[in-house]
Amino acid sequence: DIQMTQSPSTLSASVGDRVTITCRASQSISSWLAWYQQKPGKAPKILIYKASSLESGVPSRFSGSGSGTEFTLTISSLQPDDFGTYYCQQYNSYWAFGQGTKVEIK
């Protein structure tokens, strides 16, 4: 099974900061990776698919990059509404999520 590992587990940043979350796969998943945002008590929302494709309706401050085993989600200028937990998900071989990264606004 493919294991997904995210870092950091938690991050605290100020409005306007550039924020980067890393996701590593235990083996190559090509570009078959998605990113989700989840707010407390709410369903996850897809942000990025195929590692770098922005889902329709998602603000352009969100971007994804990477291929193979290492991927990043970047928020170019953190906004108050961006708090929540972010998950990566591989869909190269079955499906698996990372453990999540909690983003807090300072």
Place this chain on the structure above:
Amino acid sequence: QVQLVESGGGVVQPGRSLRLSCAASGFTFSSFGMHWVRQAPGRGLEWVAVIWYDGSNKIHADSVKGRFTISRDNSKNTLYLQMNSLRAEDTAVYSCAREQWLGDRGHGFDIWGQGTMVTVSS
């Protein structure tokens, strides 16, 4: 509007069974692969099972294989998860999700339900 609504959760004793349902509306249910994902209290997301758009193929996570069965009724626009031999570690919010299909393959899950809570406790 496009919507998924889960039902069937509750409190159940270890070893007992429960069947979850996920009612779909606002889209052509029979055209999409569907998944179950669960989230234990305070924990992350765990993929549980998938069923192809026509029900021709099903895959279950190792953690539930042999105990849970995913199924669907396209005439009723409904997805199911039959959960047998429940354990305390199955306690979680169970959500159904639609697989986003772009081009010739799936790309993540674009529509999610709000989930139904399953608590396994004596």
